[in-house]
Amino acid sequence: MTLNVVKGKFMWAKLTKKEQLTEDLWKMWLKPEEKFDFKPGQYCTIGSGGIERAYSIASSPDEDQIELFIELVPPPDGNLTPLLNELNVGDTVTMRLRAKGIFVLKPEFKNHVMVGTVTGVAPYVSMMRKHLNESESSDKNFIILEGASYLDEFGYDEELMLLDKSNNNVTFEASVSRPDEERNDSWTGYKGRVNNILLDRLDEWGLNPSETIVYACGHPGMIEDVKEKLENSDYTFLEERFWKD
Ligand SMILES: Cc1cc2nc3c(=O)[nH]c(=O)nc-3n(C[C@H](O)[C@H](O)[C@H](O)COP(=O)(O)OP(=O)(O)OC[C@H]3O[C@@H](n4cnc5c(N)ncnc54)[C@H](O)[C@@H]3O)c2cc1C
Numbered sequence: 170m171t172l173n174v175v176k177g178k179f180m181w182a183k184l185t186k187k188e189q190l191t192e193d194l195w196k197m198w199l200k201p202e203e204k205f206d207f208k209p210g211q212y213c214t215i216g217s218g219g220i221e222r223a224y225s226i227a228s229s230p231d232e233d234q235i236e237l238f239i240e241l242v243p244p245p246d247g248n249l250t251p252l253l254n255e256l257n258v259g260d261t262v263t264m265r266l267r268a269k270g271i272f273v274l275k276p277e278f279k280n281h282v283m284v285g286t287v288t289g290v291a292p293y294v295s296m297m298r299k300h301l302n303e304s305e306s307s308d309k310n311f312i313i314l315e316g317a318s319y320l321d322e323f324g325y326d327e328e329l330m331l332l333d334k335s336n337n338n339v340t341f342e343a344s345v346s347r348p349d350e351e352r353n354d355s356w357t358g359y360k361g362r363v364n365n366i367l368l369d370r371l372d373e374w375g376l377n378p379s380e381t382i383v384y385a386c387g388h389p390g391m392i393e394d395v396k397e398k399l400e401n402s403d404y405t406f407l408e409e410r411f412w413k414d
């Protein structure tokens with residue numbers, strides 16, 4: 170029996186692959202039972218045990234699986250993520266039939282500055298996978314600035330560094346917020362929270378603010394701070410908060 174027949178809003182999606190990055194961070198790939206249309210930057214809503222949550226999609230709409238990048242919120246605070254963390258390949262989750270969200274690429278801008286914390290990089294990965302090679306993107310600039318506590322939490326740094334190397338119009342920069350901790354001993358990149366280094370980086374990149382959109386995704390505290398910092402500027406700002414502070 171398919172769930173969508175019963176309720177009209179859901180379908181099943183099967184877990185086909187899981188990749189554990191750290192104890193509390195993993196990527197997972199879902200194969201929905203029906204075609205799932207979405208725009209890069211949008212999110213899907215999945216559930217288990219009657220609990221549903223939103224997840225930004227990291228895959229491109231051209232891929233046949235839905236790729237998610239998920240952080241565990243340990244119990245007793247977290248509700249769905251402890252359940253998702255226990256899933257094995259072959260298990261199923263519910264998936265709402267429609268993707269949602271307006272956190273999508275705004276093609277009217279020349280410069281796209283994408284700021285994210287850890288799993289907040291997911292929508293940018295989808296945008297880059299889909300839009301980078303389209304002809305209308307050739308005169309646009311894409312800068313991804315990702316922040317995390319530790320160097321092993323970026324998730325897509327290899328893929329984004331490769332894009333940076335092979336495309337003149339792509340820049341990937343990453344910053345760790347706890348540079349003095351042993352886990353970050355080998356870190357040679359930027360240091361500090363992305364919201365604290367953003368204004369300096371914008372100065373350095375030298376983008377015309379009126380041609381630039383700054384996206385911010387992930388941690389609500391980071392987003393609030395970036396929003397405040399850009400408030401009286403000519404930069405356009407678009408946000409996706411993953412939870413309420
Ligand atoms: C549009 C949208 C897209 C999202 N995309 C992603 C995504 O790509 N990857 C992802 O991991 N999460 C994403 N989230 C968050 C996700 O929906 C869940 O809230 C999160 O996975 C925690 O679920 P939970 O049921 O375990 O805990 P919840 O019951 O949702 O939350 C428990 C408590 O933890 C807080 N909280 C929620 N998430 C975090 C976190 N990451 N770190 C610290 N505290 C948190 C909540 O405010 C709450 O107080 C997104 C949320 C939204 C609204």
